[in-house]
Amino acid sequence: MENFVLYEEIGKGNKSTVYKGRRKGTINFVAILCIDKSKRPEITNRVRLTHGIEHQNIVLFHEWYETSNHLWLVVELCTGGSLAMVIAQDEYLHEDVIRQFGIDLVMGLRHIHELGIIFCDLNPAKILLDGPGTLKYSNFSLAKAEGENLDEFFSLISGEDDLVESNNGTERTKCKIRARGSLTYMAPEILKGEDYSPVSDLWSLGCVLYEMFTGKPPFFSENHSALVEMILYEDPSPLKPQESTEQKPSIEFIGLIEDLLQKDPSKRLNWRDLLHHPFWQGAFAGCEKSLNKEKNRKSLSDNEICSPVITSELQQIGGRKSLQTSSIQMDSNQHQKSYKLKNPADLQPKSAQDLNSKESIFLLSSHPTPRTSLNVSHSSNVTRSAPPKGSSVSPQILKPTPMKFDLKTLSVPAYSAEKLVSLKGQDWNNYIQHLCSLIEAGEKTSGAPRAKLNLICYLCSVASHKEAATRLIDSRLFPVLTQQLRAAPNWDIRAKMIRLIGLLACHTTELKDDVPIAEAVTLLTELTRENFRNTKLKHCLIPALGELLYLVANQEEKSLQARDRWAIPSIAYTVLMRCIREGGDPVTNHLAAKIVENVCTTNSSPAQGFITGEIGLLLWFLFTHSTMDSLRVTTISALCRITRHSASAFQSVIDKVGLTAVLNSLVAGISRVQQYMLTMFIAMLSSGVHLQRLVQEKEFVTKVARLLESPSTVIRAKAFLVLLEVLRNNKEMLLLCCQTR
Incomplete structure (x- = not known):
């Protein structure tokens, strides 16, 4: 049995905690979810649907374990946070970014549907970003195989744990509550009592794309009944130009949203039309070849659950479609996978010792995590992170x-x-x-x-x-x-x-x-x-x-x-x-x-x-002596916001610990730390604090210039602004910048 080292906590839910971890004896970092056993039906459902999936737009499942009080999932580590967090921080995304993200979402959802799975609860909180910014579908707890009754599956799994304590009526109610997803992204036909289908997932996809552009979902109300009425009978607000940039939505994007948010599922975009929509600018070109190759593919046997793509579009296109064959096309054996689970014992987690045991499989580390671009x-x-200044959300x-x-x-x-x-x-x-x-x-x-x-x-x-x-x-x-x-x-x-x-x-x-x-x-x-x-x-x-x-x-x-x-x-x-x-x-x-x-x-x-004389040094001390990335990010963010009010706060840090120590923290910091530190340098240079010293400091200019190679657009942009302030006051540094570059 493999051992894992637990580092800092990177997320927390109602009955779950997420840790950054590492497989002992390797440098493979993973996310380790510690979940209360009351969530066994959902977690079992997630495992049975994802344990064999390997795709660039789906979080990879590794293995799962069971202790006396918890279930432990070991999955791929996504360091970029959730799409919901990105939207909350940025308030809206530009259309070009939405197109890039949308391609990831379409590719991942297409693959999920090809496997005969319906995601059912597609929303920004269940979509994660890895380090390079690729979107990945994460939480399949409420997903289901095409044609199955998820309530019955949950009842089957719950039977071992709590069915004895409940009468049948209570248990059925409990399972129905489990199976409900986010109402905000739910398709109208689901609210009318119909079963989930591929086209209901496409409605949710449209809601997510809409929210990326506007910063809010197409239908929202704090009142449950009012929200249902809006989804069933009202049209979403028209896409308007974004206030700060006056960016107008393109005709193609408007058309895509309108076609995905058709209340009549028969009028909603199908997969063929979605892939060939002009908004994608030919990103899915070449799909026709894979479509033609699969046109005559034999359908699944009666005792297996068929792909939703076949059941919903077979009459229209005569077969199943695939996206770029080099990355997401599947072989025939994968198409024939069945997700039926007649006996819960067929899918059980590995047994592990409790965390109090000396033979614990999950070992809590007292050392800081090695440097990674952890943005969660x-x-x-x-606690939770504060949004950018100017956000309307407290x-x-x-x-x-x-x-x-x-x-x-x-x-x-x-x-x-x-x-x-x-x-x-x-x-x-x-x-x-x-x-x-x-x-x-x-x-x-x-x-x-x-x-x-x-x-x-x-x-x-x-x-x-x-x-x-x-x-x-x-x-x-x-x-x-x-x-x-x-x-x-x-x-x-x-x-x-x-x-x-x-x-x-x-x-x-x-x-x-x-x-x-x-x-x-x-x-x-x-x-x-x-x-x-x-x-x-x-x-x-x-x-x-x-x-x-x-x-x-x-x-x-x-x-x-x-x-x-x-x-x-x-x-x-x-x-x-x-x-x-x-x-x-x-x-x-x-x-x-x-x-x-x-x-x-x-x-x-x-x-x-x-804003006092000691605040800068207090926050810096806490930043340098903390072993948790999350606390380090909060303290440096607080110092950054203080510096925007008074550049002397950051000046006092440099005077006390030295510019070299500050620059070393800049170079070694994770992405968000680097962003905040560059912002502080911009504030100092703009205010004139330490201006003459910084513009003459070659080590400072060299290390900032190297950040122009960062994979983060924000870091590159802020590094450019720092260098711009330097060159405005000392043109002789231009040659050094070019040589470093």
């Missing part, structure tokens, strides 16, 4: 996990967020008054604390709705929460209140002048300082504090003026600086650095509060 940010249970520190509450014992009507927002006048005032009275009530009776916890959990569940959060934070409820937070008798209730305050701050879109944010910030700061040696409590307090700081910074930037009741006390900055300097654990360090990064995306007084 660390995702602990409370860089959240709190992960919006749903809160469960007991409907039967709830002391107020359990209104949905939509119903809550619709309350007007006296109805709203009465409801808020009732909430406040329950929260302020004493806890002398035995069931009072539990009732209050249940109420706060309910409020957490509706606080993720933007309009509801905005109305609640502007009401009397917010100051009551702040007052009761100090008076709460135990930390169970305090933790839930802190969570609620953070969620309200996270999802609020507009803040009134009289909301007492300063009091809440002061209280959270005091609690953090009082419990500074308690790591668990710090992890609870700091995210909510960060959300309040970002809310104030964001609202202040929008209104262009500060408010007295929003004033952030200086002690809040002092405590967060201390968390960076002596946080005691990587998560606390990461949370504090993430707050600095987020707040400093804005031009506001809270951002200015972080």
